[in-house]
Amino acid sequence: MNNYLNIDHVSITFPTDNGPLNVLKDVDLKVNQGEFISLIGHSGCGKSTVLNIVAGLLNATEGGVILEEKEVTEPGPDRAVVFQNHSLMPWLTVYDNVRLAVDQVFKKKKSKEERHRWTLHNLELVHMSHALDRKPGEISGGMKQRVGIARALAMEPKVLLMDEPFGALDSLTRTHMQDSLMEIQGRLNNTVIMITHDVDEAVLLSDRIIMMTNGPSATIGEVLDIDLPKPRNRLALAENPTYNHYRAEVVRFLHDRHHQPEYEEAEAVEPAENSENVVEALPLAASDSSRRGLKTVTPMPSTDRHSSDDKHLLTEEAS
Ligand SMILES: Nc1ncnc2c1ncn2[C@@H]1O[C@H](COP(=O)(O)OP(=O)(O)OP(=O)(O)O)[C@@H](O)[C@H]1O
Ligand SMILES: [Mg+2]
Numbered sequence: 001m002n003n004y005l006n007i008d009h010v011s012i013t014f015p016t017d018n019g020p021l022n023v024l025k026d027v028d029l030k031v032n033q034g035e036f037i038s039l040i041g042h043s044g045c046g047k048s049t050v051l052n053i054v055a056g057l058l059n060a061t062e063g064g065v066i067l068e069e070k071e072v073t074e075p076g077p078d079r080a081v082v083f084q085n086h087s088l089m090p091w092l093t094v095y096d097n098v099r100l101a102v103d104q105v106f107k108k109k110k111s112k113e114e115r116h117r118w119t120l121h122n123l124e125l126v127h128m129s130h131a132l133d134r135k136p137g138e139i140s141g142g143m144k145q146r147v148g149i150a151r152a153l154a155m156e157p158k159v160l161l162m163d164e165p166f167g168a169l170d171s172l173t174r175t176h177m178q179d180s181l182m183e184i185q186g187r188l189n190n191t192v193i194m195i196t197h198d199v200d201e202a203v204l205l206s207d208r209i210i211m212m213t214n215g216p217s218a219t220i221g222e223v224l225d226i227d228l229p230k231p232r233n234r235l236a237l238a239e240n241p242t243y244n245h246y247r248a249e250v251v252r253f254l255h256d257r258h259h260q261p262e263y264e265e266a267e268a269v270e271p272a273e274n275s276e277n278v279v280e281a282l283p284l285a286a287s288d289s290s291r292r293g294l295k296t297v298t299p300m301p302s303t304d305r306h307s308s309d310d311k312h313l314l315t316e317e318a319s
Contacts, residue, residue: 004033004191005159009063009186010053012046023049025217026063029210031159034189038202040218040250041212041221042258047195050212051161053194055081067158077105079153084164088136088144095132098123098151106156122154123147125184142173146180153184162194164199175234178204186231199254203246204234211253224249 007029014024023046031037039047052058054065056075065072067079088097099119123129125147132205136144144163152160165181166174178201185192185205195200206226213221225248225281228237237243 002031004035004068005031005054006066007031007050007063008066009056010050010060010065011062012049012053012058013061022217023215024053024060025219027219028063029220031191031193033191036185036192036205036207037194038206038209039193039195039212040197040199040202040209040254041218042214042254043197045210045212046218048163051081051163051193051195054159055161056078057081077101077155078158080155080157080160082145082148082152082160082162082165084167088147090136093133093135094123094128094139094143094147095119097136098149098154101151102154107253118154122150125153126150126180140173142169142177145169145177146172149177149181149184153188153190158191160190160192164195164197168199174201179234181205182231199247199250202250203243204232204237209246209250211250211258213230214258222253 007027010024010027011022012024015021027046027050029037029132031318039050041047049058053060054072056065056079059073089100092100099115102110102115102119102122106118110118120129120132123132126149128143128146131139131143136147139147149165149313164178169177171282182205184190194205203226209224209226210220211222211224212218224246228240228243228246
């Protein structure tokens with residue numbers, strides 16, 4: 001179905017101590033059912049703000065979001081969000097974290113036994129059946145992220161919203177998570193909007209990549225259709241000229257046309273959400289960007305042969 005999700009001419013202005021700050025201006029995007037969309041753009045341009053508006057956590061100042069002909073005005077189980085820091089309840093087991101969401105969404109529609117089986121099924125999807133009774137503190141970052149994804153999928157949302165879901169993971173775990181997500185999305189045909197800083201991840205997973213201009217007043221700069229057959233295989237694609245063409249297009253957009261604005265250099269260092277993994281995964285070069293106050297990213301996970309300059313494009317280029 002066309003125009004399943006309509007982000008309709010959205011602008012948002014925040015009041016700040018220095019006066020109103022227009023963060024997004026006229027962001028207009030129609031998403032089809034089952035489509036996988038990536039949002040990519042420099043740090044601070046407004047990607048999370050777009051996602052939060054779709055989630056109903058923020059209200060647009062102008063325009064709005066329509067999902068299946070209904071205006072989004074508040075958060076709801078039809079739009080599940082996976083955050084980068086996997087927000088699980090630390091006092092609940094893996095099973096209970098997912099079961100809680102299942103109970104909330106399906107209390108009236110499924111029996112107790114069905115909810116139990118549905119919880120197990122979704123944890124099986126992300127290969128977490130072996131750790132049902134463990135608490136978040138007893139499992140790794142990648143496992144926590146898988147539970148977060150299971151919880152989101154178990155809600156059977158119309159739209160799955162993911163804000164840098166693998167950003168804090170080491171490159172091997174990240175690769176596995178990308179493969180699992182591709183496989184699950186291929187099977188369930190979920191509609192997904194994912195924010196990423198990772199060019200390879202965006203090209204590998206997406207049907208379309210939405211490239212945002214720098215803020216303030218950020219908007220959609222270019223849209224790239226990724227016309228590669230699915231299921232996709234990262235190793236085969238590494239040698240594929242079409243894949244490399246798409247990749248180069250995104251790099252060109254970020255590097256040539258939308259340089260990181262200078263004011264970002266003055267921003268304070270953001271503490272890493274999941275420092276255990278980030279610190280471990282940071283390449284030596286990234287410590288420079290930390291010193292300059294730029295946000296750090298983990299190394300590109302998938303096609304390691306692209307490990308040259310553009311790997312750290314989103315952090316390094318303001319130098
Ligand atoms: N509630 C708010 N009040 C004021 N300013 C805000 C608010 N929320 C976000 N902003 C500003 O809006 C801009 C965009 O923020 P946002 O978090 O959407 O960026 P982003 O593209 O997700 O960045 P990153 O890649 O670093 O996560 C930033 O300048 C931020 O400071
Ligand atoms: Mg963000």
